[in-house]
Amino acid sequence: AQSVTQPDIHITVSEGASLELRCNYSYGATPYLFWYVQSPGQGLQLLLKYFSGDTLVQGIKGFEAEFKRSQSSFNLRKPSVHWSDAAEYFCSYNNAGNMLTFGGGTRLMVKP
Amino acid sequence: DTGVSQDPRHKITKRGQNVTFRCDPISEHNRLYWYRQTLGQGPEFLTYFQNEAQLEKSRLLSDRFSAERPKGSFSTLEIQRTEQGDSAMYLCASSLEGRAADTQYFGPGTRLTVL
Numbered sequence: 001a002q003s004v005t006q007p008d009i010h011i012t013v014s015e016g017a018s019l020e021l022r023c024n025y026s027y028g029a030t031p032y033l034f035w036y037v038q039s040p041g042q043g044l045q046l047l048l049k050y051f052s053g054d055t056l057v058q059g060i061k062g063f064e065a066e067f068k069r070s071q072s073s074f075n076l077r078k079p080s081v082h083w084s085d086a087a088e089y090f091c092s093y094n095n096a097g098n099m100l101t102f103g104g105g106t107r108l109m110v111k112p
Numbered sequence: 113d114t115g116v117s118q119d120p121r122h123k124i125t126k127r128g129q130n131v132t133f134r135c136d137p138i139s140e141h142n143r144l145y146w147y148r149q150t151l152g153q154g155p156e157f158l159t160y161f162q163n164e165a166q167l168e169k170s171r172l173l174s175d176r177f178s179a180e181r182p183k184g185s186f187s188t189l190e191i192q193r194t195e196q197g198d199s200a201m202y203l204c205a206s207s208l209e210g211r212a213a214d215t216q217y218f219g220p221g222t223r224l225t226v227l
Contacts, residue, residue: 004154036218043116043203044155044218090154098143099168100205100216102154 004091006103013081014111021076021106023091031093033074034100035065038088047089050074061085086110114138116219118204124225125194132190133222137206144187145216146179149201161187162209194226 005024013019025031032051036044048059055067065076074091086109092102117136125131137144142163147155158177159169163184172178176194181187191198201221207214 034215041221041223043118043220044205046215046217049215092154094214094216098145098160098214099157099171100145100147100155101157105152105154 004093004101004103006089006091006106008106009104010107010109012109012111015083016080019076019078019081019085019108021089021091021108023074023076023103024072025074025091025093026072027093027095029095030069031095033065033067034092034094035059035063035074035076036090036092037061038090038105040087044090047076081108081110083110083112116204116206116217118202118219118222120222121220122223122225124227126227127194127196129194130190130192131194131224132188133202133204133224134186134188135204135206135219136186137204138208138217141206141208141217142184143207143209143214143216144181145205145207146187146189147203147205148173149203149221151200155203158189191224194224196226199224199226 003026034049035047038044047063050057050067088105088107090105092100119134145160146158149155161181176192179189201223203221205216205218207216
C-alpha cells in the first residue's frame with residue numbers, strides 16, 4: 001500500500017542546534033513530495049516541495065529537504081533551530097491523483 | 113492575496129445534529145479539497161472538486177458526509193446525524209490546476225466537537 005512514514009513521533013532539540021526530521025514513502029514511482037508545518041490549532045503551511053530536478057530543495061524559514069530515491073526518503077533539515085520552529089511537521093506526497101497522503105507527523109519541541 | 117478561509121473556526125454540537133462548514137478558496141484556484149484530521153494524526157483526504165465537479169468522493173467516510181461546490185467558488189461540507197467519532201479538525205485546501213501535482217494551500221480548519 002502507498003504510504004508515508006515519519007518514524008519519529010516527538011523530537012526535542014536545543015535552540016540553535018541542527019534538526020533533521022525523517023520521512024520515508026512507499027510508492028512505485030517518484031511521487032511529488034511536500035513538507036508542511038502546523039502550529040497548534042492551526043492549518044498547514046507549506047514549507048517546501050519536490051517535483052523533479054535538483055534533489056536538494058530550499059524552503060521557507062531556512063528549511064531544506066533532500067530527496068533520495070535509493071532510500072525512498074525526503075528528510076527535512078534546518079541548520080539552526082529557533083524557538084518559533086516548535087510545531088508539528090508533516091511529510092506528504094501526491095501521486096498525481098490530486099490526493100495528498102500524509103505521514104503521522106513529528107512534533108518538534110525546542111529547549112531554550 | 114487572501115488565503116483559504118474557513119467558517120466557522122470552531123463548532124460544538126450535540127450528537128445527532130447536522131453541521132455544515134464553509135470553505136472559500138484562493139480566488140483564482142479552481143481545485144478545492146477537504147481533509148479530516150483527528151488528534152495526533154496526519155490529515156486524511158475526503159473529497160475534491162475541480163470547478164463545480166466533484167471528481168473524487170469515494171473517500172468520504174460515510175453517506176452522512178456530503179460536499180458541494182455549486183458555482184465553482186466556495187464549498188460546503190455537511191455532516192448529518194453527527195456522532196462523537198466525527199469530532200476532528202476539518203481542513204480545506206485549494207490549488208490551481210496545472211502541473212500533475214498541484215500545490216495545495218490549506219485554510220485554518222474548522223474544529224468540530226460532538227458532545
